[in-house]
Amino acid sequence: MPSLQVSDTSTWRIIIGLIICLGIFLRVFHYFNNRSLWIDEAYLSISLIKKGFAELATPPLEYEQKAPIGFLWAVKAMVLLFGKKEMALRLVPLLCGLAALLVYLPVTRWFLKPVGVLTAMGILALAPPLVYHAVEIKQYGSEMLATVLCLYLYIRYEGKMRFGSLLAWGFWGALILWFSYSAIFILAGMAVGVCLYYLFRREWRELFQSVIPFSMWLFSFAVNFFLFTYKYADSEWLTTWFGLRGGFMPFPPTSVAGIKWLFQVFYRFLDYPLGILWNFGPAHSSKITSLIKAGMAVLSLFLWLLGMIAFFRQDKKLFWVLTLPLVLTLIASGLKLYPFYERLLVFLAPVVILFIAKGCVSVASLFKVPKSLKYVLPVLLLLWPLYSSTDQVINPYLFGGKKNAAERDALFYIKDRYKEGDVVYIYWNFLHTYLYYKDAYGLTFPRTIEGSDLKNQAQNETDYFGKMKPEFDAIAQNKRVWFIHNR
Template identity: 50%
Template structure:
């Protein structure tokens, strides 16, 4: 069988005669050019949000506190502040950026940005290995525009590095899985062993890859290949065991964190006791991944038409592409199907054991696997569609990329929507106080926003010193008693005419707490805005900085 497109075992065969499968034709060259245009746009979007330099949000501050305060030795062998966890390689690289460029938000986000851009570049040869030019454009387009992937490329957390690690594993697979020389297999083992130190989730990919390759050759009774593959796979195992014994074993999830993910239904129910439990894997490892991290679902919050909302909420075309992709890979490259499928299986097992939750940002590392499957299905559908109209292939690509492109474009035009609920204004709020602060002013820092204050106080060199308010939730009998205690504490401050109050309108607990322990606090104090009403009674509000996340108000206190 003659193959037209180099190293593309999945789709590109002579008998299909697809115009997009022939790299030398003008139409195929158009898809190649489009791939580079999409990649360039993806880089520009990431650079825009990096240079926009938004305030750190709470999870970023939790990790940034350790990166700013600790040295390399402490980051390696000490517990991080606020019960944070990150791969040691990621911590080293992020700390080096801080040492070189200071402790600004941009310095902290530099390594994630590098990982995000490197992921785009490295995904191009990976996509080309498995896909024809049309499929490659689809794959790179999703990677370039998926809003969650863009966001994590400019977030001081490890998820961008986890994404790059998966792509590196796939790239190494394309380069080494057919090698027979022990020297080549040794290099495969060394590279994979190194990746483990930069990514927690790489073990799902590498272990799944090892299991898939081994099972494939076992079923074919290729014993020599099986024995040779022991070399790289054993190096991965040794590296994981060393890393686990030295570092990861100390980072086992606390009970409060397990509870946090359990109430969000992020662990696979096992054994299943209902129909919803049975379909859980298909919902969470299927349609929900299409939303996060791939961003293939439309944001319908601003659409009033209920019928249109219903249609756009259903990722019909993306699911269809996924199904076709799985079927075609099964037909053409069963080894690849095992390599792509085993990481999902291992994740389900870890989820059932409550070791690793299937939740939002924790699934970013799976994106390249799912993108490849979808792209394979899309290019097959495009091949079928050319029987009716040659332009349909382009329209199908447009249909698949429209939602992530639209959302990413909107977030460039409206940066305040970038990150959605993770968009905080801690820095802006504190600088607002600092700008208008006058000698003698009192600044009351509500308990649920003290972590951002303590971080930015030193980083920004704020000229005011805030009073850190007490958390009365556990010593109050209800909302009214709680608010009375807060008001009494504020009134006990020095009798100054001007009082600043800074509080978060969303944060209802401190890290390490079990969620929902104080239901009355969320329902009556935050959601019912009783806190704000209580503060209004202290005096006349003369200035305010209000966002959906927090509130800063300046009051002129009443004489008593």
């Protein structure tokens, strides 16, 4: 009996279908698990449930939050239709996550051979960070969908010089910019890559025709920026926060520190947002696990680099279209305009996944491995995401790591045990979460003291506690106090 090869059309479709179904299941499972909002979600949710469409379009939002106007309006529409609770707020991110899975398939099939498609779809479907952002009430999941849509528009319209096609490409790209801040990196990278390609080849007609959609993108970005984006005040504390965590590239990155920074951020990228770094955790730390983790990191980075080289040799235009968004993001990071850090890089995941998947294809081609061994690398890359995602379904409290909050549970715990004469003191760093649940669930207590944020008014620790004394004196007069704060 001949062995069944994955390249057989029917088997191939079944495997890819199973991967997509598994990705859908993971996202839907965690959506209906309906965990509590965590701190960042609560910050944005306050504006989404309190403000109308016009107010959302006139920054600032509560708690210095920022999000694209299209995303804000889409979520607000869900709030009006389905209420103020978590599942209504997270419906738009969920739909974006599911759409990204479905639209990414034709993208991968255009860029890659079957072994690469399997790798790329597997990472996108199974990576825990990407699953998480599909059920978080923040814009990062929709930013990733925007990237996938930009890639799809490229394979749909690039090279088609009919006026209607150029206008369609321009219109859809211009529209995406109203739903995604980071899409400008993807679209600008595409535009520069395509223009450079035609410029070097002296294909002047194609160059000038390509300016039609690219100028539409630029106009849309400019209008959006001057109407909405620039109104968000620069948060100096956020720049400091990301700077302390290495979110900004030393510019230019020519020093030893700059080169070291590049290696560190690419290494971290494998863990977040790609989720393919074998992180065993402190409980399972040993020399063997450290070697396995290091080996997988080296392998993944090698495949990433090999994939970039393979695209360059195959088609220089494709190489620049995929590489320049990454380069532009790094430059923005060096100029302290956009942090190159964790969740803010989710939008780059579909691009980097293509590089790694292309690397898998190249290894199979370069070393002429037997068909039965072609899928060893994809399996190695997908083992950890599959294990982690399975573990998080079995143990949902692991989902999201530190972002898996229990604020709602804490409030209902107190509500069920509240007795006459009790007082609930809400420390200032929990107040936003309390205000959300107070509004969304009607969750109130007969006697509540809402703490004041006095940290910026105090000169030192002693001064801070001195300013807090009136509030502490007020709660000290009660027999029993429920003290709630966010660690």
